[in-house]
Amino acid sequence: MLVSIGHVTRYAYATPASYSIHTLRMTPPSFEGQKVVSWRVEMPEIDRALRYRDAFGNVCHLVSIPYSHTQLAIIARGTVETQDKSGFVRGLTEVSPIRIFRRQTAKTEPDQAIADIVAGLKSEDRIDRLHELMQVIGERVEYVVGATNAHTSATEALSDGRGVCQDHAHIFISAARLMGLPARYISGYFVTGEELASEAQHAWAEAYIDGLGWLGFDPANQLCPTDRYIRLATGLDAGSAAPITGNRRGGMDEVLDVFVEVQQQSSAQQQ
């Protein structure tokens, strides 16, 4: 599937920021099942950015804006060609041994409720168990936009019973790690269809299965990722896989506006 993506993030401040700095994890990787045909990130000072790879294999840009500003736009756009690999992920550049993805974080630290979910899984087969886990999370946590925020933890979302893809992914990761499996968080894009609730900016989880490798699970949509999923960044949780992390001096009362457009290109639609 040939997919075109436009991802626009706009910040506006009530008072000027004298300086701001941003870490961008906005460069999608090419690997089996995903080929970046063209990609461009635009923002002020991007040509002076420091480019490097982080602990989770993401290509990052560190961009400083050293002058007064009251607004800022970060625009990523490009075309990516995808194939359905039944959720399996191969050929990705890995920096760290897989075991570090067993580490729980503040956002994934499990509680009794998550332990109960794991204990209640009935399937025998290890892959079936993960599918069952995905299904249970989908049933337990209703997809409600705005019910949670960027800082909500897995346990909070589960007890509230409402959340978005980030929360579904966190609960899945928490439970998978509790089962002893390395698990990680993926931020990316999704080619939406009318039957599915998720938005174009999306997140899902991956668990590592010995002998098979990384396998993706999207509890929000009850799917293993297909060619409708475009991977952007990987992390231990939403924090370390965030497309943009920023800090600024001054700049009170931030107003954030994110617009993501993901479209299947017509040539691919014909196939």
Next chain:
Amino acid sequence: MLGRTANDLYWLARYVERAENMARLTEVGYRIVLLPRDGDGTHEEWRSTLSSAGCAQGYFSKFETLNTRDVINYLLFDFSNPSSVKSCLAAARRNGRAQRTSLTRDMWESLNAAWIEFSNINPANITAGELPRVLDWVRSRSALYRGALLNTILRNDTFFFSQLGTFLERADNTARILDVKYYVLLPQIEMVGGGVDAVQWGAILRSVSAHRSYRWVYKENYKPWRIAEYLILNQAMPRSLRSCYDEINIALSDLANLYGERSVCHETAAGTRNLLSSGNIDDIFQSGLHEFIEDFIIRNNRLGNDVAEVYHFNG
């Protein structure tokens, strides 16, 4: 050098200078209050002392009436007064501690000891008889610090920013004394004459430690225009506006040599110095002493702002 370091050194010097000036103003005010006077409440003298010290507004937001004990306490020991001797010594030490690496051991020890000793003084124990001793002590600590600075510091930006702070503060202090008391120096007042004026003239000179040197320089009795000339234009008098601006210009030109760059603050300072070196007192009286002093205070403040801007005091 970090911009923050320059800022701290500059303010450290200003606070030490200010502590000394506060002690001197308190001493002069107290001296006048002790004199027998007729008519109005002798405490009124404190009003002009507080004005010269830039503390009148703060004082009256705290106290309703002028009272010797309250005024002295406010000028020396009150932490709520940012210009009290105690606040100045605390701020000087805080800045010094933040820039411990820029100070020599002698400078730091004199600052640190000054603060430790002063903070041990209990204001309630200070009797009228002991006040002069405390005020002398403040001036001697300031002198000790200046001595340590002059004797031990490298002649680099550490020294130059310290000099700028000292002389900008000193110029501001002398100018404010003139601003508050200018009317006793005006010619028509001199015609009226009388003992009160002589006391006032003496007080002005005392508040810049110049009552003795005046006679050496002018070899005659106090004349108001001579006093004004002495405090504004005299090149030899170490607290005159002119000599402060000589020092400021030296420090700025040393900075320009060190950094290889002159900036807007050099123009500001040179302009003010020219005004002082080419001025004569008759012209100043002609066009208005008060206006001249007010203009000077504005220029002096502008220079402070320019220096902070040019040398990145705030990053």
Next chain:
Amino acid sequence: MGRKLQQQEQTSVKATQALRKAFDEMNGTGDGVRAPYNAVSEWLGTQKLEDLKQKLLEAETMFRRTGITFAVYGKEEAAERLIPFDIIPRIISGPEWRRLTAGIEQRVRALNAFMYDIYHRQEIIKAGKIPEELVVGNSAFVPEMMGVEPPLGIYSHIIGIDIVRTSENDFFVLEDNTRTPSGVSYMLENRETMMHMFPDLFARNRVAPVDDYPENLLKTLASVAPRGLEGEPTIALLTPGQYNSAYFEHSFLADQMGVELVEGHDLVVLDGSLQMKTTQGLRRIDVLYRRIDDDFLDPLVFRSDSVLGVPGLFDLYRAGRVTIVNAPGGGIADDKAIYSYIPEIIKFYTGRAPILQNVPTYNCRKPDDFKYVLEHLPELVVKEVHGSGGYGMLVGPTASKAEIEAFRAKLVANATNYIAQPTLALSTCPTLVDTGVAPRHLDLRPFVLFGDEVRLSAGGLTRVALQAGSLVVNSSQGGGTKDTWVLQD
């Protein structure tokens, strides 16, 4: 397990007995003055108590004037307090010091090799020498450090190793401080003060100098400048500011090295480098000796509410554009849960047995160990895994019954948070106290520097528990310090 425990039990019983008669640095076990102390003992015999007390007051005046103070958290009235100083030196002979040196160097190299490994391929976990969970699940492990290539492969360049002595030949390492060890300024100022007050003592003893430390620190910092840097590196010391407990030390070291003492807001990340805001505009920094904790280093990566650090700093470090000393994530090597594996770690990376011993340690996360600990609390020292500064610990032999029971409750509630060790009979040294000269327990913190080579100043900081019988030497708990002499043969 059973056999190991038995051995430890014996050690512990022995230790408790020995506590009543600890080894004394000057007098040994009571059979005459030990050779290194001959001259000092003789001198001490000629001094009047009143004169010594007078000298102590003079020393305190000197320290206070210098401003060498130490802030104690949670005690507002003592915002700037002096660490008590004792004028009777602690003396180490040449041969003793050579043995310690070899052990320390071995340890420092092994600890750094361990950090390199766990932040790369994690061979030691693969080899089964250390449990994965203890590393990967450890709160001191910093996953963001994975794959970073620090210059020369070094993480902890500045280490303070806490060593105690229990007999003529037994030295134990209590703790490896691999994050930001403090106290080196006291080592230097104590010596200054002693030389100023007792020049004749130094004339009678050949004491190895310690004043090479600042120069060695500077050399070490310069040696780990980013790869490919042309010209001399610019070095700065990052402090949280003057209200930090160790501020004196920060400014002291910056001054002694002639480098800028910077705070977070003096720095900015721009054009792929770390810059400081000077009177002449921005200037690049290549090596940052930071004295703030990992959590506060960079709000983009760690605590987002930190105002002490610099946003973007960690990313620069990762990209090799600036060197952070010590590296983030070094806490994994001095973690108390990892501590008991250090002998294994030394063998794994150096292929040799450890020269310096570890104190036998019970990990309360292990059921057998935990059971033992609960049964032997009155004999043990119990510490929080992530605690430091002597806070939150139980010293069994000196604790009351009520204190032990209160601690037992905390222990049961959160066992994995604690380790326990037998109470060691720390050696004593004559110390000037109110009633005269009396033995007090002490430890030793040598300061090691690791860059292009290992540099170790002769001696270190001797900390002394000033209360009779107390084994807690931490300055935050009322401990004092002594000048530490290494005698040259």
